[in-house]
Amino acid sequence: MTHPFGETSTADEVLGGIDLRGKRVLVTGASAGIGIETCRALVAHGAEVVGAVRDLAKAERATQQVRAAAETGGGSFSLVELDLASLASVRACADGLNEAGQPFDIVIANAGVMAPPFGQTADGFETQFGTNHLGHFVLVNRIAPLLREGGRLVNLSSAGHRYGNVDLEDPNFERGDYDPWLGYGRSKTANVLFAVEFDRRHRDRGIRAVAVHPGVIWDTELSRHMTQDEKEALVASIGASLEAAGASALVYKSIPQGAATTLWSAVVAEPSQIGGRYCEDCRVAEVQESEGLRGGVQPYALDPDNAKALWAKSEEMVGERF
Template sequence: MNSTFNAISTADDVLDGVDLRGKRIFLTGASSGLGVETARSLVAHGAHVVGTVRDLRKAQAVRAAVLSDAANVGSFDLVELDLSSLESVRRCADRIAREESLFDVLIANAGVMATPAGRTRDGFETQFGTNHLGHFLLLNRIASQIADGGRVVVVASASHRSALFSLDDLNFERTAYEPQLAYARSKTANILFAVEFDRRHPARGVRATAVHPGTIRTGLGRYMGQEVMDTAIEQLSAALVADGQTPFQWKSVAQGAATTLWAGLVAAPAEVGGRYCENCHVSDVNDGPLSPVAEGVRSYALDPETARLLWHRSEDMVGEAF
């Protein structure tokens, strides 16, 4: 088994030689994009995956395809979940809680990106409510079902670097709404959640980490518009060339799922716990000028005091304390 991976490693590269038979993995957003590839690779290596989807009927075809592609080595079950509805989150958590078996890894993969101004069913700004609060409530409600020594992997984004995070006006009630700004803040919240979750679960050896999957063509960017996307890619390519590198190339979905699987199943727990990972390694803090060619995590995304305060604010917003 190769112990060194990088930006072009795929999900199957990372899990090469890894036997996941007997492992149970919980995965949100299992019916499209990175979620499908993550589920396929896990099942192909013997894991039992419980994946959440918004529409159970439509997702049955995805489930059948995953099992077929993975040669039915593992198993793949589905449960209904709409992260933009706290009622749906609680219903899903209650369903999971009725099962006695524990999970080895929880993967918070689902999310929305750069959506138009809007509100969740509970009145929260759409991206913060879906990407952060939905997962905050769900993962805390099923935290007791993580096996000793298990892990939580939260799929965040390098976009967190594009905007300072503030606990003021999380719902954009006073700030002019900007889709990319709201997305960046929700992804910073994902990282901060992992930091605080990791701090709160040392007794059983449960570790939490956040990951950036890379820039991938999935349905996540459908709200951005092709013109905006093309302009962003042109600027990124120009910056790479100016830095003496090759022009931008999209990551494949298989490459995008690699860091999630590396952080959740391959890397040493102490290496990734409370950290931010990209390209199959732990990233250093980088508070330098914003650059499309630089790696790194902003210090504000790992700040323990901000993580603690966001946790308590999130408890107030969802109406439950953990």
């Protein structure tokens, strides 16, 4: 399908002319960066948005622009507490949403952490796998009955999934040495695989799931664990990889551009086009098996058997079946 959107498109351009009044959306990580911009664009077009955040006080201060956009655009914005690094918090958030009983048209699993020093969540999971994948796995599955027929789940992944496939034998780095980028890659691969299996399980109700790469955006809190030297080294490494592959040079995106693929996948794209897929630059990405951090999606991230195995392992780890 041809369309006018691409790597430089912004959130407002993608949603141009679209009326989202009557649509209800849940966005995790709504208090910073792409999360704020995603919420702002949605409410500006009339959507009712619930932002799930770890720190309610911080979020109240950080989302004033979202509330202003809601007033002028006819949407609404509210906050709920969610710490993805604590399954007690995740379950409490899900319980509250289920008790309220208000359905969602779209769930956007936007929150995440990138390349921190080794650590563990409240439940003893490696920080990135536990936060980026398992926290969302429990939240989304617990509130799945609230998704309306024809709804969508959008998981924010990353080109970083190319750093590594999931390791279901050692997801918490208990036997292998911890590498922050390998941990990030595994968690981002898990985000894609979760979308693949969720899509398979729910598409009979018209619910489709997709994973997206927002692009390279430095001006967000995601890179808070990196020093400037580490950022420069990473950029040099990516540039060398792209040059070796004969690919185009690295392009940085603004935050409004970073939210565009999320919103294109959630609202604009045809459901059959994006269900169970990985998208970047407002399009479905090509399978690209070559090494290095570049465009495209690794085949292991879309493998249905890999997705089923991750689902089973995730249920085992969180002690809950869905």
